[in-house]
Amino acid sequence: MSPTHRPGGPPLRLGTRRSLMATTQSQAVADALTERTGAAVELVGVTTYGDVTTTHLAQLGGTGVFVSALRDKLLADEIDFAVHSLKDLPTAAPEGLALAAVPARDDHRDALCARGGADLTALPPGARVGTGAPRRVAQLAAIRPDLAYVPIRGNADTRLGKVASGELDAVVLAHAGLRRIGRLAEVTEVLDDDRMLPAPGQGALAVECRADRPDLVELLGALDDPATRRAVTAERTVLAVLEAGCSAPVGAYASESGGRLDLRAAVIAVDGTDRVRMEMSADVGSAAELGRALAERMLERGADALMGGKPR
Structure with missing residues (x-):
């Protein structure tokens, strides 16, 4: 291990988006790394394109808009590692960078935050539900086609504020993010997997650094959770084979049981009227192969047509 990473050496520079949620989860990673390795860490705030654009993320394809600036800082050696x-x-592997760790996953599910403590079934017809994700809109529309789904942007506080002000009747957000910023009290219903499959990788974090720093890759590896890495590998392989961006109406979730990896995935028409939903299982050592096999079966069933044809 180089002197840079010994206890008492210069702190490692952890690049993070500047939002409360991003800095909170990055600080948790920094604290865990210090606890496990003794390495000092300092946070470096980075503004990404996704933070400043006024364009709705679904129109941008979503993919990479919160990531590229952090990766540029890594490659320029202005930060030592980044948390996303x-x-x-x-899903494409970045040249020159390594996914050094995937820490243990938080809750993968989505959560409804509604005025008056309402759950999804109690919302009145025509209620305005805010969400920026086509995946969520598609699955919600399949359950409640009588609701009005409103595209929204902004951080969790901004979105929750639209409910408190009466502008919206409810919003749907990631349960993990709400926990990280201490807003679980505003959750009125946690949406289970049978109704709402999460985005591939939802609830998990990624720790990246330069691939040409093997000492740092090894150090950050202390944070890696093999079971989480296997699960998200299967989920993200589905996304890659479907050639769908992170804003596409694709949900996937994998979990382990008895030495097997169980994977469920769905592609849903944006209006919720049609879907291809399938599941498969394989040995835990075959995560990528499992994701590929399931995605190929979904394409045979017409999944690409539900996405409007392959976008790339």
């Missing part, structure tokens, strides 16, 4: 929400990462 794993669901924001493009």
Whole structure:
């Protein structure tokens, strides 16, 4: 291990988006790394294109808009490592960078936050539900086609504020993010997998650094959770084989049981009227192969047509 990474050496520079949620999850990673290795860490705020654009993320394809600036800082050696929400990462492997760790996953599910404590069934017809994700709109529309789904942007506080002000009747957000910023009290219903499959990688974090720093890759590896890495590998392989961006109406979730990896995935028409939903299982050592096999079966069933044809 180089002197840079010994206890008492210069702190490692952890690049993070500047939002409360991003800095909170990055600080948790920094604290865990210090606890496990003794390495000092300092946070470096980075503004990404996704933070400043006024264009709706679904129109941008979503993929990479929160990631590229952090990766540029890594390659320029202005930061030592970066923490991303794993669901924001493009599926293509970045040249020159390594996914050094995937820490243990938080809750993968989506959560409804509605005025008056309402759950999804109690919302009145025509209620305005805010969400920026076609995946969520598609699955919600399949359950409640009588609701009005409103595209929204902004951080969790901004979105929750639209409910408190009466502008919206409810919003749907990631349960993990709400926990990280201490807003679970505003959750009125946690949406189970049978109704709402999460985005591939939702609830998990990704820790990246330069691939040409093997000492740092090894150090950050202390944070890796093999079971989480296997699960998200299967989920993200589905996304890659479907050639769908992170804003496409694709949900996937994998979990382990008895030495097997169980994977469920769905592609849903944006209006919720049609879907291809399938599941498969394989040995835990075959995560990527499982994701590929399931995605190929979904394409045989017409999944690409539900996405409007392959976007790339």
